[in-house]
Amino acid sequence: MGDPREPPEGTPDGGSGNEDEYRSVVFDESFVRAARIQELSASERLGGYSRGVRPRLGFGHLGSLPRQAVALLLLVVMAFAAAVYFGVSSPRRMGVQPTGNQLTVSMVALSPNSTVSPVPDPRNPFATLPAGYADGAAGLGTPAGAATAHFTRVEVTRALDTVQRFLVASSLDPATLVQGETAAVRALVTPGEQAQYDQSLNSPSDDQHHAATGWLIRFDPGNVALAADSVKVAGGMKVAEADSGTLDIDTDHTFVYALRPAGTDSAAPVSLFSVRRELRFEFDHTDIGAARVRLVDAALQAGPMACGVPLADHLQPLLAGQSAGAPPAVSPADHRVPAWQVCGVLGPLGAGH
Template sequence: MPIAEDPEPRPSEGRAPDGADPSGAGGKDPFADLVLDEEFVRGAAVKEPAGRTRMLSARWQHTPPVDPGGRRSVNDGPRKAGRFGRAPKAVDPWGNARPRPRWQAPLYVLLTVVVLLGALNVDGVRSWFSTTFGAAPDRSGTSAAPVAPETARPTGAPSPVDEEQPTVDRPWAGSPAKDWPTTMDAFDLPQAPGAIGVFGAEQVAAQVKLVKDYLAAANLDPKVIAGGRPDAALAMLERESRDKLETALARPSKEDDPTSAFDRFDPREAVQVADGVRLQGRISVEGDGEKGVVVHTDFTYVYALRPGPEAAQRATAQRPTPGAPAQSPRSAPPAPPAPGDGAVKPVGLLLPVADVPGDTRTARTIVRKTEDFRFYDPGKYQNNPKKINFGKRRSEVGNTACEVYDGFLHPRFPQFAQPDPERTGPATDPYDRSKELTARGECGTITRS
């Protein structure tokens, strides 16, 4: 092994030719008293590199080192991003790839279980989806552009539509109301009415909005349609009009029938489909001749309904109540079409709706109302100009039991068809809005629903 040479050769005592002592140590070894303690090491000005370090430094001066790849150290710094901006794989301080958590396997197992459960209970999945996210879109034909609200009375009935049996998934199959508006917000006056009588333009606009809010609360609120109490609508009425309807709700009769103002169904018999209301009509405003305001409305509401859990029993037990004709004409449904799918059960084998597999056949009830809402001059009458007073009102209902006055409408479902009582009224088209409503009080049939 080579030995490193001293930087300066040690002087040999008495070996100089002239006998002089070149070190000036007087013949004494200069390192004899040197103590290599901690103080000496800390005070050293130059640190001697290790032998391997000196060897590698000399070698790399002529041949630089080559990175073999695959391993990294903590001194290499952060790894560059991969292709397409993907994050680099995580490594430990020695350059080895860190193990990733195996989360894919549990996820695949969970998804497999969900798919199997869904395949075993397709009807439950459909029902949950319809309840959570609304009914599936109606696929009963090519989707047409939405029908615009009326600006004047139409000259005839809507065009015929191919007859199709509506179901829960396709509630508007075979109905002219398929593309009608769904909210009262779609109906505005053709132009601002301006000031009328003692009411300024802003007051008249507020009165029109109040009427629209009342119509929505009375006819479009899902809770009211499901048989609930129409508290929001009642709160918008003047005291006299509100008291009359309160009496009708508490003690319904043919003289005080709350369905003349509120479209309500008994949830044990009929349940509204999620996407279950279409409406068409118009609003107009004029003075009442006494410095007040009259808001005229003419609307047709179409309700898509599925059978309730007691629909079959009620269809067989329900019979019309004898008495005088109804104040508003009511019509029975048309003759039921032949079953078009395998979901229809014979009347004697009916199950509750929740237990019927596949698409459940539905029905539609069509209600047309013409109503006048009055706002009197507060200088002449003791009334609140921000509350509604009823004026003339008329209504007509298609597909409901005749002469039944219990505060609810009673649609007939084709799968529960029963012999109808004798009907003396003519067959009418409930979608025809070109004619005036009359108070003829006849119980007839409708040509379509």
């Protein structure tokens, strides 16, 4: 009995009748899908195509992949691109913080209740200060760095050093105080705040955000001169974490300046002017590495000054022999005056030290 796999007429001449010899030339579905040409459909042939076939869009090796695999690959690529975009554009990445009104400033003028007295000895203007004040950076009380939960000892030490450099540049350097120098302070400000810094110096405004005197201490050189290059300082710094990625450093110092009228010689009467400056700085790891500060709060109490004088551009001290008069009455119903413009009575410098 014949092989049931053979045709009734028998095997053709020269053939074995076994389809194995043709198996190597049979095109499976994946091969057909990968072909670079494709026969036109009936509607396309009736539409007047001049060729009987059309080229298939080639995507290299992707052209042979199943549609589900291609779709999955595209989703993976899109997810990766989104992750990269949001990572790069995150405002906390690379130390670039959101621009805008980040620093908030409050200032209190301290008015004397009598005529400003000159110091007894102009050659030693700080002789009457109580104990607790030191010269310049020695009075800043910068603590030794210690590791926190998320910042190393080296990082904390570096942040404290950056804050000290900022305080020296913005509160102690004569070039900043009376010579109009602003670049040294700007160089220590994180790039995300430099636009606000520039606006504050170029167009000072008492709007709680754009006062030049919120960033640095300065006097109008047309009115005031330093009687001594040294500045007496008392105060300290505190370190804490705002969150796992933010280091806070709070500073609270009183700076005492010896001043005389501009254009006078060493024989002119000298008086003392004090500024309490309370600042809050924030750092992330990138800020620390770049040795830049992000100043977020500044509170100043300064005197002797007259109540109601503009303070956004320069501090305006009352000098020896000058008086302020009685502080003006403040009506809580007068909305023409900003509520943050406050005046107090100047007390003795020894209090609290």
